[in-house]
Amino acid sequence: MTGKPVTIMLVAGETSGDLLGAQLMAGLKALGGPGLRIVGVGGPAMTREGLTSLFPLDATAVMGLREVIPAIPRILARVKQAADFAVETKPDALVLIDSPDFTHRIARAVKKRDPGIRTVNYVAPQVWASRAYRAKEMARYFDLVLALFPFEVPFFQRYGLKAAFTGHPVIERRVAMTGGAALRQRLGIAADAPVLALLPGSRTSEIRFIFPVFRQAVGILAQKIPGLVTLLPTVPHVAAKVRAGADNWPTPLHILEGETDKYAAFDAANAALAASGTVTAELALARTPMVVAYKVGAVTYALAGWMMTSPFMTLVNVLLERSAVPEFKQYAATPEALADAVAQLFTNAEAAAQQRQAFDEFAHRLGEGDEPPSTRAARTLLEFISANP
Numbered sequence: 412m413t414g415k416p417v418t419i420m421l422v423a424g425e426t427s428g429d430l431l432g433a434q435l436m437a438g439l440k441a442l443g444g445p446g447l448r449i450v451g452v453g454g455p456a457m458t459r460e461g462l463t464s465l466f467p468l469d470a471t472a473v474m475g476l477r478e479v480i481p482a483i484p485r486i487l488a489r490v491k492q493a494a495d496f497a498v499e500t501k502p503d504a505l506v507l508i509d510s511p512d513f514t515h516r517i518a519r520a521v522k523k524r525d526p527g528i529r530t531v532n533y534v535a536p537q538v539w540a541s542r543a544y545r546a547k548e549m550a551r552y553f554d555l556v557l558a559l560f561p562f563e564v565p566f567f568q569r570y571g572l573k574a575a576f577t578g579h580p581v582i583e584r585r586v587a588m589t590g591g592a593a594l595r596q597r598l599g600i601a602a603d604a605p606v607l608a609l610l611p612g613s614r615t616s617e618i619r620f621i622f623p624v625f626r627q628a629v630g631i632l633a634q635k636i637p638g639l640v641t642l643l644p645t646v647p648h649v650a651a652k653v654r655a656g657a658d659n660w661p662t663p664l665h666i667l668e669g670e671t672d673k674y675a676a677f678d679a680a681n682a683a684l685a686a687s688g689t690v691t692a693e694l695a696l697a698r699t700p701m702v703v704a705y706k707v708g709a710v711t712y713a714l715a716g717w718m719m720t721s722p723f724m725t726l727v728n729v730l731l732e733r734s735a736v737p738e739f740k741q742y743a744a745t746p747e748a749l750a751d752a753v754a755q756l757f758t759n760a761e762a763a764a765q766q767r768q769a770f771d772e773f774a775h776r777l778g779e780g781d782e783p784p785s786t787r788a789a790r791t792l793l794e795f796i797s798a799n800p
Contacts, residue, residue, distance in 0.1 A: 417443065417796060420502035421451040422493055422517055424510025425468055426613040426646050427689040429454035430670075431785075432508050434580045438789030449502060452493055455647070456670075468648070484511060494520035496743060497528060503796045507553075507561040509534040515552070518566040522552040524716075529799060531792060533557045535567070537729075546570040555795055557788045560730065575791045578784030581692045582777045588697035590671065591678030594642075598665050602681070605757055607662075608627055608680035608699060608723050609643045610690045611653070618652045620706045621686050627746035628684060628753065630661040641665070642680060644673035682756035682763070684749060687738070692726045695736075695773050700766040702737045704744040727773045735769035791793045 419439060423432040426489075433456035436449055440460070441697045449461070455736035466489055494517050497505050505521060505528055507514035518530045528568045536545065549556070550572040557566050559579040565572040570592055595602060625667055631638050641660065644667045645653045667676055677683070684707065685707040694701045703725045718737040722731045725738045737752045755762045776783055 416446040416448060416501060418448045418450060418495055418502040419443075419501060419792070419796075420505045421453065421457070422460070422497075422506070422514055423451075423453045423457065423508040424513040426454060426648075428509035428514075428534065429456045429468065431580050432457045432458045432462075432690075434583060434785035435508075435533065435788055435792075436462065436507070437786075438783070438785040441786070442789050442793055450496075450502065451506075452489075452745060456463050459641060461750040467493060476651060487516075490516045490520060491512070493517045494524065497521045498525050501525070501528060504529045504531050504792060506531045506557075506792065510522070511536040512572065518552045523562070529554045529796070531555045531557060531795070533788065534559060535563065542573065549668065554631035554799075557791060559784075577788035577791055578781065579692065580783070580785040580788070581689060581696065582774060583783050583785060584674070584693060585774065585779070586800070587670070587695040588676045589678055590675035591680070594672065594675040594679045600640050600663075600665075604640050606640045606642060606680045607636075607753065608676050608683040608685075608694070609641050609645075609746060610694070611645075612685060612686035612688060612690075613646045613649060616785075617651060617654065617686050618649050621744075622653070622656050622713050623705060624704070624706060624744060624746055624749065626656065626661070626682055629748040631746055631750035632753055633661045635750065636757050641675040642667060644668070644676050665678035682753055684753050687724045689726075691736070692773075692777075695727050695770040696771050698767045700756040702749055703739070704754070705738070705740045706744045710731055727769060730773055730776050731769060735773075736766060 421432050423429045432453050435462060436457060438794050439447060439449060442756060452466060453464050458464060498521060506520050513760045521528050522530060530553050535556045535558065546567055547570045550593065551572050556567050556572055556574040557577045558574045560577045564574045564576050592701050600606060609625055611618055611625050629641055639662045641662045641664045643657065643664060650668060657666060666672060677694055677699045681700050683694050683701040684701050685694060685701055687703050691701065691703055705724050715800060725736050728734055728738065739748055
């Protein structure tokens with residue numbers, strides 16, 4: 412990219428957004444040239460790409476009424492801090508990544524104070540699955556959506572919001588889903604031992620609501636699957652809570668931190684039990700058969716449940732439009748139901764094989780084999796800036 416220096420402000424609100432932001436940064440640096448400056452908010456992954464974050468993500472990575480309400484003062488302070496920085500810096504584009512309850516507040520605040528700052532939503536909320544009316548609201552404070560799925564483009568355009576399909580950057584992580592044999596050897600796990608990858612989420616609320624259920628499910632599985640070993644990848648800001656909740660675990664347990672070990676755990680595992688989220692797409696790309704659960708506070712679920720229009724919550728099922736992966740919502744996510752579903756993946760080779768076949772179809776629909784999505788997103792963003800000087 413040539414011409415005057417370009418400043419792009421990126422804002423992520425939690426771990427999944429941090430990973431996507433890091434991939435976008437790599438794409439921007441490759442295409443943008445020496446005149447490109449990237450500022451904003453991110454976590455460890457974006458920091459490794461060279462970002463100096465305005466603040467850490469621990470105050471913003473929350474979900475559910477019980478967790479959000481006490482955190483509101485901190486979240487609003489972070490919103491103001493990010494909005495102030497944007498208004499003062501006047502970036503050529505402000506890119507808000509995922510975490511809509513946090514990032515959209517920043518977009519609204521910035522647009523209200525300086526309508527000339529162009530705002531871009533990367534990883535839009537799944538308003539096509541619930542609360543479609545929000546798309547019309549988004550058109551008031553976003554200038555562009557970088558869409559992960561092709562069907563999102565016409566959906567947002569119907570509400571007057573410019574959108575461009577870039578694909579899901581998670582596809583680029585498929586090459587990293589290796590190292591399972593080496594991890595087993597390092598941890599002293601036999602090559603033929605049954606291994607479960609357990610992914611209770613990266614938010615405090617997920618650990619609170621889902622982790623105890625997962626623990627009970629593993630206890631039941633330990634009786635069904637002799638010699639079962641659990642691998643539990645986690646992230647720094649919830650690691651202490653995970654370790655506290657994992658005391659006296661019902662199977663041999665290895666708690667892992669870091670992306671390399673996380674992906675190696677996916678590769679090492681025969682099956683996974685995961686909280687709903689981006690990690691389910693990563694597991695699919697690792698071709699690790701899984702069972703998915705979603706559980707929040709009763710009040711949160713009561714308020715949000717009636718607005719759901721999609722029958723699915725797992726990205727694989729959403730994109731394939733069928734129940735390729737067993738998923739259990741709220742009251743259906745009992746330890747017994749989860750254990751029975753996971754046990755099938757250990758004992759029924761056909762059930763596991765059917766999931767892997769679906770995962771290959773999922774990867775193709777995500778855009779595997781085309782230009783890397785983060786590169787496409789970076790190119791689209793730079794072209795948008797050039798076309799709107």
